[in-house]
Amino acid sequence: MTGGYPLLVADLIGVAVFAASGASAGVAKRLDLFGVAFVGFAAALGGGILRDVVIGATPPLAFADWRYAVTAVAAAVVVFWLHPALHRVRRTVLTLDAAGLGLFTVTGTLKAIEAGVPAVGACLVGMLTAIGGGLTRDLLTGEIPVVLQREIYAIVALGGAVVVAVLHRIGQAGVIPLAVAAVVMTVVRLIALRRRWSAPVAVP
Incomplete structure (x- = not known):
């Protein structure tokens, strides 16, 4: 899964689920159809736009490939x-x-690595890609961004990005290992929510 069709499919699945997440947040705030679609679009593609700008892939795929925008809007409308x-x-x-x-x-x-970004930078880009959509969604719906609160969120993304970089380095960046990495990150995030794990905060 170092490029081509499998990476595109994974990217579009990510777009769809983040669009659904953004649309669900918009529905909870009682936005109209356009508002829900817009929040879904921004949540789905905000992180990817940030990623592409950082790695110099212009114009960003969100604007260059119609499949991204259509997937985001379609998922939001369905929700x-x-x-x-x-x-x-x-x-x-x-x-x-x-x-x-x-x-x-x-x-x-993966996209950062393929663009020639060194491993440490690629991990940071991976984290920014993951948290960018949620950050945009929360700002648009008037919520304090999850990434700025005590919940384990960005830490999960950064840890997962390190795992992906290591898998790529040792030549194990296939569909199954990377799919397992994505599932593990999802499960860890959900467990953190259920058990209310949190990062330390400053004492006033």
């Missing part, structure tokens, strides 16, 4: 129309967000 069937919207948002975190960490780190 808008089907939201009555989505019980416990907040739980849905958090689950989708965790899945997007894992997928975008993998694809962001």
